[in-house]
Amino acid sequence: MPLMRIKDAASFLGVSDDTVRRWVDSGALAAESDDAGRKVVDGYQVALLAREQARTVADPSGIGRSARNRFVGLVTDIKRDTVMAQVEMQCGPFRVVSLMSTEAVDDLGLELGSVAIAVVKSTTVIVETPEGAS
Structure with missing residues (x-):
């Protein structure tokens, strides 16, 4: 599993380091310590969280198309x-x-x-x- 430092996860998610730390403290995001003793999170969990939080602007045309x-x-x-x-x-x-x-x-x-x-x-x-x- 790819591990990611807190600051890198925050950057990918568009939030502050403190927000990621709060998610770790609340159990919303699991963390472990790397060989240097720094807290790291699972890159896959960060990707899932990014997908959940993704906000797209609605297509104003309302027309259905095959292109996604x-x-x-x-x-x-x-x-x-x-x-x-x-x-x-x-x-x-x-x-x-x-x-x-x-x-x-x-x-x-x-x-x-x-x-x-x-x-x-x-x-x-x-x-x-x-x-x-x-």
């Missing part, structure tokens, strides 16, 4: 030329960048600050780990 990876956010940057445009969005903690036609940007009425939904439907998702992690 949908991120509601705000347009933060648009770089365009005569044919193509690069649209950058902030969707919660995630930065999403899309390349599309300039015509699509105009048709969608995208401008800085617009609410938009990034829909990701792909056959390839690459997963990486930090250097040195197993």
